[in-house]
Amino acid sequence: xxxxxxxxQVFTGQLLREGDVVYLTADGSWAPDLQNACVxxxxxxxxxxxxxxxxxxxxxxVVDVYPFxxxxxxxxxxxxxxxxxxxxxxxxxxxxx
Amino acid sequence: MYIYDDFDETFVRExxxxxxxxxxxxxxxxxxxxxxxxxxxxxxxxxxxxxYMLRVAVPYGTLSSKQLRQLAMIAKKYDKGYGHFTTRQNxxxxxxxxxxxxxxxxxxxxxxxxAIQTSGNCIRNVTSDQWAGxxxxxxxxxxxxxELMRQWSSLHPEFSYLPRKFKIAITGADSDRAAIAFxxxxxxxxxxxxxxxxxxVFVGGGLGRTPMVGKVVRDFIGVEDLLxxxxxxxxxxxxxxxxxxxxxxxxxxxxxxKGIEAFQxxxxxxxxxxxxxxxxxxxxxxxxxxxxxxLPDYETLDDKPASLSKERAENSAFHAWVMRNVARHRQxxxxxxxxxxxxxxxxxxxxxxxQMDLVADLADAYSxxxxxxxxxxxxxxxxxxxxxxxxxxxxxxxxxxxxxxxxAITDMITCPxxxxxxxxxxxxxxxxxxxxxxxxxxxxxxxxxxxxxxISGCINACGHHHAGHIGILGLNKKGEEYYQITLGGSGxxxxxxxxxxxxxxxxxxxxGAIDTLVNRYIQLRTTADERFLDVVNRVGLExxxxxxxxxx
Amino acid sequence: MPIIKDGxxxxxxxxxLLEEDGDVPSSGDIIVPLELAQEKxxxxxxHAGRLGLLVPNDVDVEDYADLIGKAELVVLQLPAFTDGxxxxxxxxxxxxxxxxxxxxxxxxxxxxxxxxxKRCGFDSFDIEGDFNADIWQRASSHMSKSxxxxxxxxxxxxxx
Ligand code: SF4
Numbered sequence: 023x024x025x026x027x028x029x030x031q032v033f034t035g036q037l038l039r040e041g042d043v044v045y046l047t048a049d050g051s052w053a054p055d056l057q058n059a060c061v062x063x064x065x066x067x068x069x070x071x072x073x074x075x076x077x078x079x080x081x082x083x084v085v086d087v088y089p090f091x092x093x094x095x096x097x098x099x100x101x102x103x104x105x106x107x108x109x110x111x112x113x114x115x116x117x118x119x
Numbered sequence: 120m121y122i123y124d125d126f127d128e129t130f131v132r133e134x135x136x137x138x139x140x141x142x143x144x145x146x147x148x149x150x151x152x153x154x155x156x157x158x159x160x161x162x163x164x165x166x167x168x169x170x171y172m173l174r175v176a177v178p179y180g181t182l183s184s185k186q187l188r189q190l191a192m193i194a195k196k197y198d199k200g201y202g203h204f205t206t207r208q209n210x211x212x213x214x215x216x217x218x219x220x221x222x223x224x225x226x227x228x229x230x231x232x233x234a235i236q237t238s239g240n241c242i243r244n245v246t247s248d249q250w251a252g253x254x255x256x257x258x259x260x261x262x263x264x265x266e267l268m269r270q271w272s273s274l275h276p277e278f279s280y281l282p283r284k285f286k287i288a289i290t291g292a293d294s295d296r297a298a299i300a301f302x303x304x305x306x307x308x309x310x311x312x313x314x315x316x317x318x319x320v321f322v323g324g325g326l327g328r329t330p331m332v333g334k335v336v337r338d339f340i341g342v343e344d345l346l347x348x349x350x351x352x353x354x355x356x357x358x359x360x361x362x363x364x365x366x367x368x369x370x371x372x373x374x375x376x377k378g379i380e381a382f383q384x385x386x387x388x389x390x391x392x393x394x395x396x397x398x399x400x401x402x403x404x405x406x407x408x409x410x411x412x413x414l415p416d417y418e419t420l421d422d423k424p425a426s427l428s429k430e431r432a433e434n435s436a437f438h439a440w441v442m443r444n445v446a447r448h449r450q451x452x453x454x455x456x457x458x459x460x461x462x463x464x465x466x467x468x469x470x471x472x473x474q475m476d477l478v479a480d481l482a483d484a485y486s487x488x489x490x491x492x493x494x495x496x497x498x499x500x501x502x503x504x505x506x507x508x509x510x511x512x513x514x515x516x517x518x519x520x521x522x523x524x525x526x527a528i529t530d531m532i533t534c535p536x537x538x539x540x541x542x543x544x545x546x547x548x549x550x551x552x553x554x555x556x557x558x559x560x561x562x563x564x565x566x567x568x569x570x571x572x573x574i575s576g577c578i579n580a581c582g583h584h585h586a587g588h589i590g591i592l593g594l595n596k597k598g599e600e601y602y603q604i605t606l607g608g609s610g611x612x613x614x615x616x617x618x619x620x621x622x623x624x625x626x627x628x629x630x631g632a633i634d635t636l637v638n639r640y641i642q643l644r645t646t647a648d649e650r651f652l653d654v655v656n657r658v659g660l661e662x663x664x665x666x667x668x669x670x671x
Numbered sequence: 672m673p674i675i676k677d678g679x680x681x682x683x684x685x686x687x688l689l690e691e692d693g694d695v696p697s698s699g700d701i702i703v704p705l706e707l708a709q710e711k712x713x714x715x716x717x718h719a720g721r722l723g724l725l726v727p728n729d730v731d732v733e734d735y736a737d738l739i740g741k742a743e744l745v746v747l748q749l750p751a752f753t754d755g756x757x758x759x760x761x762x763x764x765x766x767x768x769x770x771x772x773x774x775x776x777x778x779x780x781x782x783x784x785x786x787x788x789k790r791c792g793f794d795s796f797d798i799e800g801d802f803n804a805d806i807w808q809r810a811s812s813h814m815s816k817s818x819x820x821x822x823x824x825x826x827x828x829x830x831x
Contacts (some may be wrong), residue, residue, distance in 0.1 A: 038230045039146065040216045041171035086166060104598050106537060107544070110168050114538040116548050118201065118466060130816045137813035141783070149806065154781055240753065270818045276790035277762050278753025356730070357759045392733075392767050397820055473741065
């Protein structure tokens with residue numbers, strides 16, 4: 023399922039019960055903070071993570087699971103590369119509610 | 120307004136119970152996401168960019184104060200204290216949890232509301248003129264027919280798995296405030312030569328990636344035959360509409376590919392073969408519904424009372440608000456009050472729970488307990504005494520709801536865009552905010568006059584950008600948001616699809632581009648009454664292109 | 672899943688579905704694909720046994736009124752549970768052509784859709800996946816009211 027994406031990747035999904043955005047960690051659990059995500063740097067690692075991610079789907083923990091490209095910013099933190107993922111990670115860019 | 124009887128009540132309660140069962144089956148893993156998705160969508164539940172989203176139906180945009188208070192309660196209890204009114208006269212909650220949704224649906228059922236068919240490939244919430252029943256230019260009140268169609272379309276056994284979603288709009292006035300030409304079916308209630316009531320039927324209108332203006336498929340269909348005729352159209356569509364390509368699945372493509380004559384012939388053929396009696400509303404049913412839509416007991420009042428003239432003379436902000444936001448009522452001494460949900464620099468269509476509670480209270484105090492939602496994402500109090508306008512305005516103003524910009528350049532339709540929507544290619548709300556700030560001066564807005572700016576965050580066009588005098592479409596090029604501008608669209612009785620002006624603009628440059636266009640318009644117009652749209656129609660796009668792209 | 676009728680699995684369904692390009696046996700209860708039925712119209716007129724028809728979901732059933740009139744079973748298809756054409760075909764069979772024998776749906780449907788299908792005139796279900804009597808029962812019995820008149824309803828409903 024993973025399309026060939028150029029670059030390092032993390033897997034994300036949304037919690038089935040709550041809908042919150044989460045990221046796949048190295049032990050197969052799902053964390054709300056992107057910084058805890060496990061980064062895959064080659065095809066083999068991507069495949070492993072994909073397997074873990076699908077387990078989360080089968081266990082009905084998460085839905086709509088997919089990978090996206092991340093980079094390291096100046097502070098060394100993980101950051102999404104694409105505008106959509108940037109907004110999804112950071113939350114709405116406007117003052118709502 | 121319509122009030123549920125036992126039948127309606129049982130219906131929504133059972134539906135809520137059914138959804139509770141479906142959610143349980145999903146959470147326990149009995150249902151997979153693939154199986155659950157269409158079920159949740161038919162109850163208005165989406166999974167959006169950050170969370171689940173619930174879209175609650177506001178049938179033809181009509182709410183009671185009790186219902187609005189319940190929406191406020193839901194916003195506070197299960198969401199982040201606000202709701203978003205949409206171009207389909209519905210309200211969306213952006214942050215509910217799946218596990219809370221069954222309770223929310225029960226809370227809605229408590230006040231005769233639901234989220235049935237606010238999503239999915241079925242007949243969606245029927246929309247109508249927000250001034251229905253009170254507009255001075257109305258021929259016939261469309262609401263009883265809208266309610267009849269709401270009931271008829273609810274969990275329709277034959278039309279719940281259509282090729283694509285299906286939207287019906289109805290109006291009974293000369294001015295089209297319901298954009299009927301941009302719906303899958305548009306209905307204009309009218310009287311024929313013999314004074315019989317019926318409908319002119321438009322079909323195949325729509326926005327999205329292939330915008331089309333609806334075409335007349337029937338010049339007149341009598342009230343009795345409305346439902347059988349709708350069945351004929353939907354059956355033709357259900358059987359022949361394309362299912363191979365999601366983007367070609369709307370009825371507008373079928374009508375376009377087949378040609379309106381051939382489509383019409385097919386519909387007539389089906390219509391002729393129907394056992395119409397079995398499809399008509401039961402005898403007496405329409406009358407039963409109509410009885411709910413009689414006008415309130417208005418008092419006999421003077422039109423334009425002296426007190427109002429005095430208040431207007433003394434308070435220029437109030438005067439400005441009356442000029443823009445108050446519309447003529449059919450009853451002397453009364454007025455239609457439009458509450459703008461477009462405060463300068465705010466989020467178009469959002470209302471906090473406190474604001475909703477306040478509007479509910481104001482509706483009780485000043486407008487027979489009724490509120491309307493407009494497809495332009497504003498609210499309406501439809502029966503306000505002219506001698507109480509000033510009092511009402513002061514209360515609105517104090518709550519940030521007194522913005523005097525109805526129909527003005529800052530009264531923009533704006534979809535949620537990439538701040539919330541998972542399908543978006545770019546943000547729309549921040550663009551609206553920048554434009555709103557740029558034009559926040561009321562005098563400048565009044566100088567510009569009537570102007571409809573409509574913004575969508577992707578080609579799906581939920582923000583109706585094609586129908587904007589100025590349309591703005593958010594796109595994405597190499598990871599950067601950029602915005603395409605169209606001119607000359609209209610969603611009213613002069614329905615037209617806007618034309619693309621030229622290369623797009625970066626997010627920071629859009630408001631400036633709009634400013635340039637507006638300045639050019641002011642130079643070009645011959646009288647102060649000539650609207651932006653009129654000028655575009657008169658001179659074409661060229662002068663505007665020149666103004667925008669001359670330096671490039 | 673077995674054939675479901677009246678909410679229960681049928682253990683001894685007699686019907687045998689023929690292949691598109693298969694032979695036509697001379698006896699037995701057979702379901703014949705529409706195209707084959709047209710081709711073998713002559714043969715089938717002397718068939719010793721009952722005749723069923725398998726109708727594709729992209730044909731105008733009114734064009735086959737005569738064949739359908741002779742059938743004891745008509746099977747309409749749901750290639751995907753989102754594909755709603757069979758619902759309209761069923762209504763035409765029932766309400767326009769007056770077909771009154773068994774109407775079966777074959778393919779991909781959720782238990783939650785069974786109620787809609789019944790209301791359109793289907794009486795038996797040949798659905799993919801496992802059969803769970805409890806889920807089937809729950810899913811198809813939630814709604815006691817409907818705004819539209821359903822197949823075989825004598826009384827008009829409250830509204831319509
Ligand atoms: S137009 Fe696009 S971005 Fe805006 S709400 Fe619709 S789908 Fe989402």
